[in-house]
Amino acid sequence: MESSTTTSRTEWVMGILLVLFFLFVLVAPGIGSLTGWGQAVSSAEQRVLAPPPRLPRHLGELRAFRTALDRYWADHFGFREWCVQAYSRLMVLGLRTSSSVQVMLGRDGWLFYTGDGNVEDLRGATRIPAPELAAYALRLEERRAFVESQGGRYLLMIVPEKASVYADGLPYWAQTRRGPGRLDQIVDYLRAHTRVDVLDLRASLAAARETGRLYFQTDTHWTDRGAFVAYQALMACLRGWRPELQAIDDIGWRDAGWYEGDLARLLLLQHRLREPQELLALRQPVVLTSQELMASRPEMIGRGRFQLIESTHTNAPTLFVMHDSYMNFLAPYLPGAFSRTWFKWQPAFDEQAIRNLKPDFVVHEVAERFLMSSLRENPPGISTEQEALRAAFAASTDVRLAVTNAAAMAWVRRGAQVHFVEAPEGMDWVAEGPDPYVFLPAIAGASAGIPVVRVAMTSGVHTECSFLYMVEKQCAFLCTGRYLSEGFNEIYIPLTGGRVVGEIRFDPAETSGTYRLHALEIRMIPALPEFLAGMSPPVPVL
Amino acid sequence: MVFSSPIFLFLFLPLVLFAYLLTPRALKNTVLLGASLVFYAWGEGPYTVVMLGSILVNYLAGLVLMRFEGRVDARRRALAAIVGLNLALLIAFKYANFLANNLNILLQAAGLPLLNVPPVHLPIGISFFTFHAISYVVDVYRGEARAQRNPINVALYVTLFPQLIAGPILRYHDLAGQLGARPHTTERFAYGVRRFIAGLGKKVLIANTLALPADQIFALAPEHLAPGVAWLGIVCYALQIYFDFSGYSDMAVGLGAMFGFRIMENFEHPYVATSMREFWRRWHISLSTWFRDYLYIPLGGSRGGAGRTVFNLVTVFFLCGLWHGASWTFILWGLLHGFFLMIERLGVEDRLRRAPRVLQHVYVLLVLVLTWTFFRAESFGAAVHFLGMLCGVNSGALPQSVAMHATPAVWLALGLGIVCATPLGVRVHAAVGRTAGYLYHGAVALGLAAIFLLATISMASGTYNPFIYFRF
Structure with a gap:
């Protein structure tokens, strides 16, 4: 009896302690949120955290308030970062399991990025359909022909993924490739069917592996060593065209402390998974002057923002580089061989800049994982796709929708985050957020032909407009879109994939701001131009 | 919420x-x-x-x-x-x-x-x-x-x-x-806290961990499936759905107790059942007893002869499937359960009872694999294809490996899930709990505190949404 009493008292005491702990854990985040304790927010998320919600002024705003409070609380409750870090340590360091779906843990400390279809590509499980390859090659061929028409040479420089060079760092299950990857397919196709020059860096990097680490273990990028191997390969390629180009070869290496990679940051373990960094040191400094050029300044040369770097070799050729983040590693010394080098961050192909600058070389540097997604349709000036669609559209008299003035806006059903203001030469569409959309009426009448949308719109920024629609006998939405450049755009978009049914969602942009719509028309064309007919339909999104 | x-x-x-x-x-x-x-x-x-x-x-x-x-x-x-x-x-x-x-x-x-x-x-x-x-x-x-x-x-x-x-x-x-x-006592509140923590742990630490491979595998295109991967998917799903649902029920019982209510138990280790009849006495008890009390018995139950009983069973399980969702796969799931209950009533259960106990468990688990496949699959065709994978009849052209999905965390959750799906813990507690002293009760409280902390940080990490490129 006495034992039972002791036990129940013991149980009671432990129960009370547990309750106190439970209540402490429940209220600590709230107290932390109010007092600011444990509110440190890491910049590692690389996004703007949700702002505080605005109190609702009427019942109609309750839903928005609820969503805003949900988001705000999820981003700001106290001790959040401590929790995330603790979880990441437990998973990665304790259980050898990635705490992020974007990061794959490899062997011997290697981390790999899994986004953008990387994993399936690693397994050789991704095939680019033949029509898509053909369209891809056509666009590159258009670029090459255009650059040559301006007196330059065009080079596609592909930066391999870390996994393509350090496959032995992958987990065992990912090391067996079941077929050629996207890069193999593209390189083989371009070499067999086009005159596009392709610099595939895989062989150069593989051969240089013994010299040192070419990619960071905890980052998606290459190291200075890897970048220098790429530089040498690039210069060798360009010297094949202009032998007078002088490449740098008098270099050394110096230790530069610890490097915190972007993949380690994704895991929020950048302080635990850092690695030593080695920087390239030029023995003979390259004298360069740099300035930033923007479209709004008198030196306007193209669209958007450029970096112009000039060297002392005033008689050397000029170079125009469209690039992503990998090129930043070469930027300090690559311009040394050229009189002028313009760097332009992708993705749009800036034919206007090339027309104005007439560079000797146009290098289009692209990471392997962006090969497909970064090469969108060419600008109207050089795109045969747009020309063909424009001709077919003009030839059609089967008009299904024409929104060219305020009266015609009655056909448009408002969706969200957008309102309209009458303006000279059209309507101003004011996007109040990043996801503005409206609904266009269903395409009525006979089903023969393919609807083509003509959008004439002036945009203040680079953005993208898109259409979501359903086709007969499919339960998913199809999505197709085109880039909008700064200034006036006239684009033609076919809605392919089957007979379009129901309302069509039109997202005029992906950025808040004002967009002047001059015309939005839908006409039926009998069939797609022949070279577009084989292209795969838009990908279902829902 | x-x-x-x-x-x-x-x-x-x-x-x-x-x-x-x-x-x-x-x-x-x-x-x-x-x-x-x-x-x-x-x-x-x-x-x-x-x-x-x-x-x-x-x-x-x-x-x-x-x-x-x-x-x-x-x-x-x-x-x-x-x-x-x-x-x-x-x-x-x-x-x-x-x-x-x-x-x-x-x-x-x-x-x-x-x-x-x-x-x-x-x-x-x-x-x-x-x-x-x-x-x-x-x-x-x-x-x-x-x-x-x-x-x-x-x-x-x-x-x-x-x-x-x-x-x-x-x-x-x-x-x-x-x-x-209703009484509001410290003991009741403490009991509620224990049940809530246990439920949260089941949901967050086991069900959510197993949901990831289950969702990925059931979403795979046919060419990426392989028998081993399919088995991993269905086992993960079977444990996920149990720990998800029973975890919620535990949290409901626990929260109810904190507010003084005594809420009925909804699960009683259903995966240790040796027949489908027993399974339904242990699985979603509140639903099965609701159907029994408000539909099956008013329809006549098993009092109207074999034919009438079969009709009543099929009706109840047709509606039970439909209750879970407006889809033919749910209806088929319900009808399959009804079918196995029917054949058990018609004599199979008696024969099962004479078989070794391990075979009885194997029978129930195989029926559950079959029925959960229909419950989880997006369509009837997808379910049939998945079952073909499980039987080794089909195989994809570019099959994924089990190791791709089975991380150490998944293995740990599977192991914990299998142990916690049995009444082992309850039996140990029943045998030791009454006579144990500070050490045992301290260890239990500490274990629950650890589970709560782990579940909390795991849940909090779900709000971490990093991007490799900056998003404005």
């Missing part, structure tokens, strides 16, 4: 707990009703009106039934009307599109014009609160409980937030007394 979200755990729950504990006894139900309505409106917004409408109608129906006391026919007609109304509400919101789509297939085949039914929003928990409402009026009709004069108590019975969106389905006569008066 879900229990395993920061807004619930770190904002809603502490505020409600403190408000409830500081409120005088007479107003506790009002506070709890207010909290329950906020909890529901948080997710459903204007659709809360649907639930409030249902409560009002059923409250009035209870009063009408009480007024008609002694008038058998009038009471029966009133009951039929109100049950019909409840079912109509459920059909309108949950099954209208399903019915229209199936009817359109027939109309199309007959060359007739099709019905155009716009998509109907499904208010969360409508299946649960409708069954609660039916339970209320039927219990009043049967005289198993008095009709409530206080509308707050009826509303609280229907909306009580611990069980509002995922059950258990409480029978009114079980809860009627507790709505009037």
Whole structure:
């Protein structure tokens, strides 16, 4: 009896302690949120955290308030970062399991990025359909022909993924490739069917592996060593065209402390998974002057923002580089061989800049994982796709929708985050957020032909407009879109994939701001131009 | 709002707990009703009106039934009307599109014009609160409980937030007394905390960990599937659904206890069953007993001969499948369960009992693998293809490996899941708990505290949404 009493008292005491702990854990985040304790927010998320919600002024705003409070609380409750870090340590360091779906843990400390279809590509499980390859090659061929028409040479420089060079760092299950990857397919196709020059860096990097680490273990990028191997390969390629180009070869290496990679940051373990960094040191400094050029300044040369770097070799050729983040590693010394080098961050192909600058070389540097997604349709000036669609559209008299003035806006059903203001030469569409959309009426009448949308719109920024629609006998939405450049755009978009049914969602942009719509028309064309007919339909999104 | 979200755990729950504990006894139900309505409106917004409408109608129906006391026919007609109304509400919101789509297939085949039914929003928990409402009026009709004069108590019975969106389905006569008066003791609160932590751990640490490979595998294109991967997928799913659902039920029981309620148990280690009959005595007990008490027995149960029993079973399990979702895969899932219960009744169970116990378990687990495949698959065709994979009949051209999905965390969750799916822990606690001292109880409390902390950080990490490129 006495034992039972002791036990129940013991149980009671432990129960009370547990309750106190439970209540402490429940209220600590709230107290932390109010007092600011444990509110440190890491910049590692690389996004703007949700702002505080605005109190609702009427019942109609309750839903928005609820969503805003949900988001705000999820981003700001106290001790959040401590929790995330603790979880990441437990998973990665304790259980050898990635705490992020974007990061794959490899062997011997290697981390790999899994986004953008990387994993399936690693397994050789991704095939680019033949029509898509053909369209891809056509666009590159258009670029090459255009650059040559301006007196330059065009080079596609592909930066391999870390996994393509350090496959032995992958987990065992990912090391067996079941077929050629996207890069193999593209390189083989371009070499067999086009005159596009392709610099595939895989062989150069593989051969240089013994010299040192070419990619960071905890980052998606290459190291200075890897970048220098790429530089040498690039210069060798360009010297094949202009032998007078002088490449740098008098270099050394110096230790530069610890490097915190972007993949380690994704895991929020950048302080635990850092690695030593080695920087390239030029023995003979390259004298360069740099300035930033923007479209709004008198030196306007193209669209958007450029970096112009000039060297002392005033008689050397000029170079125009469209690039992503990998090129930043070469930027300090690559311009040394050229009189002028313009760097332009992708993705749009800036034919206007090339027309104005007439560079000797146009290098289009692209990471392997962006090969497909970064090469969108060419600008109207050089795109045969747009020309063909424009001709077919003009030839059609089967008009299904024409929104060219305020009266015609009655056909448009408002969706969200957008309102309209009458303006000279059209309507101003004011996007109040990043996801503005409206609904266009269903395409009525006979089903023969393919609807083509003509959008004439002036945009203040680079953005993208898109259409979501359903086709007969499919339960998913199809999505197709085109880039909008700064200034006036006239684009033609076919809605392919089957007979379009129901309302069509039109997202005029992906950025808040004002967009002047001059015309939005839908006409039926009998069939797609022949070279577009084989292209795969838009990908279902829902 | 879900229990395993920061807004619930770190904002809603502490505020409600403190408000409830500081409120005088007479107003506790009002506070709890207010909290329950906020909890529901948080997710459903204007659709809360649907639930409030249902409560009002059923409250009035209870009063009408009480007024008609002694008038058998009038009471029966009133009951039929109100049950019909409840079912109509459920059909309108949950099954209208399903019915229209199936009817359109027939109309199309007959060359007739099709019905155009716009998509109907499904208010969360409508299946649960409708069954609660039916339970209320039927219990009043049967005289198993008095009709409530206080509308707050009826509303609280229907909306009580611990069980509002995922059950258990409480029978009114079980809860009627507790709505009037219930004890609030430290022991009860501590018990509630223990159950809530256990449920949160089941949901967050086991179910959520296993959900990732299960979801990925069931979403794979046929060419990426392989038998080993398919088996991993179905085992992960079987454990995920059990720990997800029973975890929610544990949290509901725990939260109920914190507010003084005694909520019925919903699961009793169903995967150790040796027959499908036993499985249904252990799985979603509140639903199976609801169907038994309000449908199977009123239909005649097993008293009308073999034919009638089979009919009743098939009807109950057809509706049970339909209750889970408006889809033919759910209906097939229900019918398959009904089929196995039927053959067990027709003699298979007797033969099973003579077989070694391990074979009885194997039989139940194989039936569950079969039925869960239909429950989880997106379509009948996908389910059949998946079953082909499990049997080794099909294999994809570019199959993925088990190692791709089975991380060390998944293996750990699988191991824990398998152990916790058995009554081992309960038996140890029953054997040792009564006589153990500080060491044992301290270890249990420490273990629960660790589970709570782990579940909390795991849940919190779900809000971490990093990008490799900066997003403005």
